[in-house]
Amino acid sequence: MPLEGDIAQRKTTFKQIGTRPIRPDGVDKVTGRARFGADASAPGMLIGKVLRSPHAHARIRKINTAKAEALAGVKAVVTRDDFKDRNDALRDVLVNCMARDKALYDGHAVAAVAATTAAIADKALKLIVVDYEVLPHVTDVDEAMKPGAPILDKTMFTNNVEPKPTKPSNVASRCEFALGDIKAGFAKADVVVERSFKTEATHQGYIEPHACLANLGPDGQGEIWVCTQGHYMIRNTCADLLGLDISKLRVTASEIGGGFGGKTTVFIEPVALALSRKSGRPVKMVMTRNEVFRATGPTSSTSMRIKVGTTRDGRITAAEADLRYQGGAFPGSPVELGAMTAFACYDLENVKAVGYDVITNRPKQAAYRAPGAPMAAFAVESVIDELAKKIRMDPVDFRLKNAAKQGTKSAYGPTFGPIGLIQTLEAIKAHPNYRAPLGPNQGRGLASGFWFNFAGQTCTTLNVNLDGTVALAVGTPDIGGSRASMCLMAAEELGIGYEQVRTIVADTSSLGYNDVTDGSRVTFASGLATIMAAREVIKKMCARAAKTWGISADAVTWEDGQAKPAGSNAGNFKPMSFKEIAAASHSTGGPLAGHHEINADGAGVSFATHLCDVEVDPETGYTRVLRYTIAQDAGKAIHPSYVEGQFQGGAAQGIGWALNEEYIYGKDGRLQNAGFLDYRIPVASDCPMIDTIIVEVANPKHPYGVRGVGETSIVPPMGAIANAVSAAIGVRMLELPMSPPRIVHALDSRLKKAAD
Amino acid sequence: MSGHHVTTTINGDSVEFVCEPQESLLDVLRNHLGLTGAKEGCGTGDCGACSIELDGRLVCSCLVLGAEAEGRKIRTIEGMAKGDKLHPLQKKFLEHAALQCGICTPGFLVAARALLERTPNPTETQVRYWLAGNLCRCTGYDKIVRAVLATAVEMKQEKRHAA
Amino acid sequence: MARVMLGGTLKSLAGNTPVLEVDAKTIREVLDRVGEVYPSLLPILDRVAVAVDGQIYRNQWFAAVKPDSEVFILPPMAGG
CATH class of the missing domain: 3.30.365.10 (Aldehyde oxidase/xanthine dehydrogenase, molybdopterin binding domain)
Incomplete structure (x- = not known):
């Protein structure tokens, strides 16, 4: 892999890395101009709301939406019948977005409406009649493991235990990691402490509730504006759940008001798209804080x-x-x-x-x-x-x-x-x-x-403008200042000023696939791709300088933001700066751009x-x-x-x-x-x-x-x-x-x- | 559905709007007037992301009805910078990296300005208790508190220079 | 021959196997060999993480495996 060789070009002294410049999105964020998930609207927009189960565990016998549909101002109602069931790895995601045969927790989505106003949508939710058969429930982990606990899924038998269980259980699987011989190890111990602990579930507690604005036409082409840690994840998952071509769904990541892992999956997005498709209108959905707590993803x-x-x-x-x-x-x-x-x-x-x-x-x-x-x-x-x-x-x-x-x-x-x-x-x-x-x-x-x-799938494009500034497009939503880090790394590599680089988070149709902003990966992976894209630009710039001077490309080196003849043998030419090469680019071979795609590791x-x-x-x-x-x-x-x-x-x-x-x-x-x-x-x-x-x-x-x-x-x-x-x-x-x-x-x- | 016709002043500008009786001032600002700087984090007055000033009083705009704005003076984050000149708090928040995701930032800035206008030399404890109505989940508050304290020092020095 | 070990769920899925010695030059080849020996792992082998000499890879078919490499096949991993 070429990566190894390039990484061998390690830098240990820096001009800009380690400094503390002002983040590029800073002024927008201190003036209220930055646009987060709930800050977008569209002409003809409807408001979408979700009806949620009041029961921890209940069979859903019937859902009657007739009265809600008849209410003036209601443009679409969706239930489980509007989402095609499936049998693959995405089934749990689908069922979590919209309950099927059972409501599995307090807050589980059961139906959704889109109406001309929020008040009408709220009224419509009250007109939906759900016939529940309430079932026994369990919420504590130890209780759920006991024999006789209410069973959530009668088809689930614990994986990875011998002998194979004959009865269904709430224990999905067992795993083990071991080294050496613990029995022998404890025998050597002078002091042993053994304790039992419990921890309650907590929520990521991001201040911005989930929000999106979806627009899906009858031709299967659509767009979503959404606060998420991964807009490519939103695109791929929603396209799959709704049966759309990936290319037809364009997702734009809004500014994101915190995620901490909680915005790495879909909740309301497929529902908003389904409502939009059914109503033929853009649909905006914003969770309430109550919904965020009851129906998103706290930790274990x-x-x-x-x-x-x-x-x-x-x-x-x-x-x-x-x-x-x-x-x-x-x-x-x-x-x-x-x-x-x-x-x-x-x-x-x-x-x-x-x-x-x-x-x-x-x-x-x-x-x-x-x-x-x-x-x-x-x-x-x-x-x-x-x-x-x-x-x-x-x-x-x-x-x-x-x-x-x-x-x-x-x-x-x-x-x-x-x-x-x-x-x-x-x-x-x-x-x-x-x-x-x-x-x-x-x-x-x-x-x-x-x-x-972790690192993962990453793709970055660096475009050089005629005035010597740089437009850097990354595909990883900026959740805590990563655009500043990208600007720093690009500037360091290119030998130009931090202010000369502008980093944006590109939409899914403008840049190749990027994994979710998770696993502490962005500064590492998007940073790595940025550095590599910058090095590609430098290579191209050296070639342009070589052409200008009429010498061979390998006789040119890059130093401090300038192309220089590699030595006195290469000829005596005045170094060309990044800015000069950029300004001449349209006459030396066309626009200058660098790109890097990688499945990063390490x-x-x-x-x-x-x-x-x-x-x-x-x-x-x-x-x-x-x-x-x-x-x-x-x-x-x-x-x-x-x-x-x-x-x-x-x-x-x-x-x-x-x-x-x-x-x-x-x-x-x-x-x-x-x-x-x-x-x-x-x-x-x-x-x-x-x-x-x-x-x-x-x-x-x-x-x-x-x-x-x-x-x-x-x-x-x-x-x-x-x-x-x-x-x-x-x-x-x-x-x-x-x-x-x-x-x-x-x-x-x-x-x-x-x-x- | 009968709307209320309301005349009010926002960031010095005279504004008129029609709202439904149950709509909050936050809904009006965001959905009718396009002032989306105030954010809804909870809708119950617990997070402070929708902080604004109403006749000089710091309030959660999600707990105020739109109709209550009649004849009042409202200040929002959108009016904090004067033209292209940032308020000292806005500058210090940037210099101190007092924001990560930035969703709580407008609320913190509006609340912090209200503090400094009342208490120009706050102690760290005063800052922490005054801002206790604003939730931030990213920063651990350290850099926010430092930014507010640094602003107080700078504003004092500026005042001294002006005098 | 690279020494291949299975971690966590995978180990039990494969019937608590000890070390496996495989002749492979890349991660893809390791996974193919492991799939041949333990067909029960096939549904999961496309998603596993693989540590080669301490370095964890996800979805890297062509990462090099040396004859003396220590390879750990780990369950799918993700962060927040």
């Missing part, structure tokens, strides 16, 4: 058992995890990723992680930042902390003694290349936060975390260590985070401000997950807190300043050494905060969130125990 709730053994001098001899993740009403919880990542921070000879993918009457989970990893890390890091205390070893030293490093055979199989876990631990140990004095009711905790990072695994101090009010159980420090390996920070922002944002989401956020289901199986008032995400007064240390252990698979940074930052916080809270109150906290009632309960149990 979990139940876990962790057992780790160590020698007295701090060498871990064996580690074992049983992980049970429910992923809502369809198989596919990220338990396998949990099992792979659980012990990835440690260099272990004997390790075993078993995962169970469980279905329940909850919304189908979607990716949430390092999907599957944070829960397992919370449990493992809690046990590691307890072990360190038991053997009276400093928790950083204990981790350092067992830390994964280059050459470590990871618990999930492959051997690690250059990684930066040890550097993050050392940075945390050296930070003043680690020595700050603690008062009464205060505690300190730390935890490490790992995420793979986004570079990443590790982080988080440290935090908390104070717990023993009266109320309220926890205040006093200090928070993050060290994470970024490989190479392109725009350090946005790298820090990723670190800090992950930590804040982790603070919410650790202390407050949870899906609360009633006995009726309905979500009781589907709003920001009752599902409380951290606000400014809940957070301290969050200090960051960017560790840079270059990723050998990127020309600048970049690693993904977006996801790792949410892996350690729950463990770090749980360790701090447990230290503050003197009771080991085993459940998330550690909300005030849970902390008060833990303190009461301790008092009761003492009294007994």
